[in-house]
Amino acid sequence: MPELLHIEVEKNHFVEVQRKQIEPILQTIMELLDKQDKDGSIKVSPFDAHMIAFMDDDIVWRGSKNLLDLSKKLKDFKGIAHVKPLKMSKRYTKGVSTRWAKLASFFV
Numbered sequence: 001m002p003e004l005l006h007i008e009v010e011k012n013h014f015v016e017v018q019r020k021q022i023e024p025i026l027q028t029i030m031e032l033l034d035k036q037d038k039d040g041s042i043k044v045s046p047f048d049a050h051m052i053a054f055m056d057d058d059i060v061w062r063g064s065k066n067l068l069d070l071s072k073k074l075k076d077f078k079g080i081a082h083v084k085p086l087k088m089s090k091r092y093t094k095g096v097s098t099r100w101a102k103l104a105s106f107f108v
Contacts, residue, residue, distance in 0.1 A: 028052075050074045 005022060006014045028051050032042050044052060044063060049071040 046070060 001019050001023065003019050005017045005019060007017055008014050032044065032048075032051060035044070035048075036042050044067060046067060049067055052068070052071045
């Protein structure tokens with residue numbers, strides 16, 4: 001892809017766009033089109049919700065409102081607030097970890 005793209009937005013009216021500005025959007029669109037069904041619809045799972053975060057009010061969303069809300073939450077995510085550590089004795093945590101180790105040994 002060239003460094004500068006000339007995109008026709010109206011007849012005989014072009015805009016110049018740098019590749020680095022549009023490439024992430026094009027990659028997302030291509031990934032979503034890879035998930036296209038035979039009927040032409042695109043299925044976006046909650047695991048792919050972050051991929052539609054670039055959408056704005058100009059794009060009509062016909063999918064689940066919950067998925068769109070999840071995408072917006074992921075886009076606006078600022079991190080996890082500080083969590084106060086639990087106070088437990090070493091003896092208790094050792095017992096818990098020993099039980100987990102015994103349980104895990106059944107699956108190996």
